[in-house]
Structure formats: C-alpha cells, structure tokens
Amino acid sequence: MFFHAHPDDEALLTAGTMAMLAAQGHRVVLVVATSGERGQADLAPGEALGEARIAELYKSAAALGCARVVNLGYGDSGLAPGGGIAEDRPPDAFIDADCEEAARRLAGILAEEEADLLTVYDPAGGYGHPDHVQVNRVGGRAAEIAGTPVVLEATVNRDPLLRGLKLVRRFYPQLDIRAFERAYSPGEEITHRVNVRRFARQKRASMAAHATQATGADTRTLGVMLKVPGPLYRLIFGTEWYVQRGLPPGTRLRHPFEVPPKG
Numbered sequence: 001m002f003f004h005a006h007p008d009d010e011a012l013l014t015a016g017t018m019a020m021l022a023a024q025g026h027r028v029v030l031v032v033a034t035s036g037e038r039g040q041a042d043l044a045p046g047e048a049l050g051e052a053r054i055a056e057l058y059k060s061a062a063a064l065g066c067a068r069v070v071n072l073g074y075g076d077s078g079l080a081p082g083g084g085i086a087e088d089r090p091p092d093a094f095i096d097a098d099c100e101e102a103a104r105r106l107a108g109i110l111a112e113e114e115a116d117l118l119t120v121y122d123p124a125g126g127y128g129h130p131d132h133v134q135v136n137r138v139g140g141r142a143a144e145i146a147g148t149p150v151v152l153e154a155t156v157n158r159d160p161l162l163r164g165l166k167l168v169r170r171f172y173p174q175l176d177i178r179a180f181e182r183a184y185s186p187g188e189e190i191t192h193r194v195n196v197r198r199f200a201r202q203k204r205a206s207m208a209a210h211a212t213q214a215t216g217a218d219t220r221t222l223g224v225m226l227k228v229p230g231p232l233y234r235l236i237f238g239t240e241w242y243v244q245r246g247l248p249p250g251t252r253l254r255h256p257f258e259v260p261p262k263g
C-alpha cells in the first residue's frame with residue numbers, strides 16, 4: 001500500500017516501484033489523504049480542481065497497474081507562501097486531523113488488504129509540506145495499529161537530485177532549487193535504492209496523467225520534469241529511494257521486499 005498526501009505525489013516519488021510491484025504480480029493499492037484541491041493549477045482552487053485531480057489520480061493508477069485507489073477525503077492543507085502551515089486552510093485540513101483517528105482509518109484499509117508493506121514519507125515530509133509531514137505521522141501509527149511488517153519512507157536521495165536539478169536549470173534558469181537544498185534525505189540515510197529504469201514509460205505516463213499540475217506556468221516542477229528528454233529522464237528518474245528505520249547504517253537494499261542481512 002502506497003500512502004500519499006495529494007494526487008501526483010505518487011508520480012514523483014513511488015510510481016516506478018508501484019509499476020514494478022504490479023508487474024511482479026503484487027496487489028498494489030494507492031491511498032491519498034486529500035484530493036489536492038489547493039494545488040497550483042490553471043483551474044481555481046476548490047471542489048472542481050479536487051475532482052479533476054482525483055480523475056487524474058485514477059488515470060495515473062491505471063498506468064501503474066494499481067488494483068485499488070482510496071481517497072481518505074481530508075482537506076488539502078495547502079502550503080503557506082514561503083512554506084509551513086497556511087493560515088487560510090480549510091476546517092477539515094489533513095494537518096488538523098486527529099492523528100489517532102486518521103491512523104485508525106488507514107489501519108482499517110491495511111488490515112482489509114492484509115498489506116505486507118506501507119510507504120509513507122520521511123519525518124520532514126520531503127520538502128516540508130504540512131500534509132506530507134502528517135503522512136509520516138498518520139502512516140507510521142497506522143502501520144503500528146495494523147501490525148504491517150514493513151514501513152518504508154519514500155524519499156529522494158538529495159545528492160543526485162541537486163546534481164540533476166542544477167543540470168535542468170541550465171535549460172530552465174527560472175527553476176528555483178534553493179528549497180531542495182535541505183529537502184528529503186542525504187544519501188547516507190537511504191536503505192533502499194530501487195532501480196525502476198525498466199518502468200520509465202509507466203512512470204512518465206503517471207506524471208503525464210496529472211495534467212492540471214503539468215501545464216500552465218512552466219516553472220512548475222512536474223511540467224519541467226516532463227520536458228526532460230527520454231535518456232536523461234531515465235538517468236534522473238531511474239531510481240526510487242526509501243528509508244527503513246531501524247536498519248544499520250550502510251544498509252543497501254534493492255527491492256522493497258528484500259530481507260535485510262542479519263547482524
């Protein structure tokens with residue numbers, strides 16, 4: 001089960017792993033906390049945008065081979081200008097949800113699916129979006145309640161990300177990469193490096209499905225990423241990264257279900 005905050009997060013962080021597991025015969029379930037109705041888009045934020053983004057999520061899930069999509073239906077907390085929690089967030093914002101109650105709901109789905117694996121985010125929520133921080137808390141607690149054996153924090157290895165973004169910036173000088181300098185996880189914390197190059201086509205289709213997030217202002221991350229030519233794309237997006245807490249430093253696993261060596 002892949003737990004994400006908003007439609008399109010799965011495309012950026014875990015799409016290759018999802019396509020790989022589905023191709024290997026696993027039942028892959030995608031859960032989002034919100035419909036992302038406060039995301040940037042040409043459509044005005046609100047109900048219509050939320051509906052459009054959920055439709056895009058189903059398209060992305062189909063491209064990746066997901067068996068089921070669930071929207072927990074919390075309000076998108078949005079991101080304050082300059083980062084942090086927005087003051088004008090909706091009353092049902094995911095960041096304000098009772099962690100225990102939200103975790104029990106997610107645990108119910110984990111139990112129903114007899115899930116072997118749950119992905120959440122790193123405690124900093126990647127680039128710091130409040131809903132992403134909440135995914136870490138709620139997801140971690142849900143896995144405890146349901147007894148889910150493996151919890152992986154979907155993250156990005158910051159080291160090659162910064163190298164890649166600096167390369168992209170040569171072609172798109174307006175791309176602001178400062179926010180990425182402390183985001184996600186340094187390479188030494190990563191326990192899982194999953195090679196998803198063979199699933200680049202599905203991952204690209206997943207990104208392309210999120211049209212509201214990829215069009216319009218061309219400084220938008222997803223829009224910039226879709227313009228990256230194929231071979232470079234496979235190089236930059238050919239690996240997905242996870243942190244499994246409690247494993248010894250220096251652990252290097254290649255598959256979500258690889259059993260860590262003892263000792």
Ligand SMILES: [Zn+2]
Nearest residue numbers: 005006009129
């Ligand atoms: Zn998000």
